[in-house]
Amino acid sequence: MGSFEHYNKHVEEIKNQFYHLTKHQYLQTYLPRPVVDEDKIRFLYAMLNENLSEKDAQLFTLSALLVQAGLDIHEEVSLHEVQSDSLRKKRQLTVLAGDYYVGLYYHMLAKHKHVPLIQVISNTIQEINEVKMNTYENHDRKYEDLEETVSIIETGLMQNIADYFEQSAWKELIKDFFYLKRLVSEKLEWLSGKKTPLLKSIIKDTLQLEDAVGIIEQKVEEVKDRLIKNSKAVTSIEAFITWHIDQVSDHAFYENVAKGE
Secondary structure, three states: OOOHHHHHHHHHHHHHHHHHHOOOOOHHHHOOOOOOOHHHHHHHHHHHOOOOOHHHHHHHHHHHHHHHHHHHHHHOOOOOOOOOHHHHHHHHHHHHHHHHHHHHHHHHHHHOOOHHHHHHHHHHHHHHHHHHHHHHHOOOOOHHHHHHHHHHHHHHHHHHHHHHOOOHHHHHHHHHHHHHHHHHHHHHHHHOOOOOHHHHHHHHHHOOHHHHHHHHHHHHHHHHHHHHHHHOOOHHHHHHHHHHHHHHHHHHHHHHHHHOO
């Protein structure tokens, strides 16, 4: 993967490009600017740079981030009827912003004639939207079903890009790492009193309501162990995965301290 300093330089460049491309004065008068998950930059670029040039790795990473920004902001569109003109305008602009970000990715890849990858991403957008609709319609689901659903929503795009570039080991690592992040985040929400559907399904399936936190922590450790085991199969990235797991764990620890847990 090259030196850590060299790698971080590219991550910072991609992040700056993302914020430059998504800067839109009119949209951001009414909407917050999109936020990029730096871990997604790190995983995408590290995976793509294994077999591609730095230029292509940056291009495809940035394209994926723009698509993810579009998917994320569309997630914020209210499905309920709105009464006021201001809320109606905000909803319309939210839809337009999502379409704008997705349009940016399409323009970038089409300009460089990466049509097959455009098709992969287009199919993935449809797949993720269908999964989201099924989630809204079915609230009583088993943990295994929700785990798969969350993984598709969180990293379906990254997983399909990994498939496209024949990076099967990275696909599993991406799936597990970002699911781990989601579990840790929802565990903190649970501790603050918010009962999320994913964690409620864990508790319901185990039927151990008296030790909810312990059961959730057990799931967190299971995903961690799986990540560590799978990373050992690719020695060149074992340290990369371990470092990121430690970062997630440290963040959760300090959040707990701040909450007085």
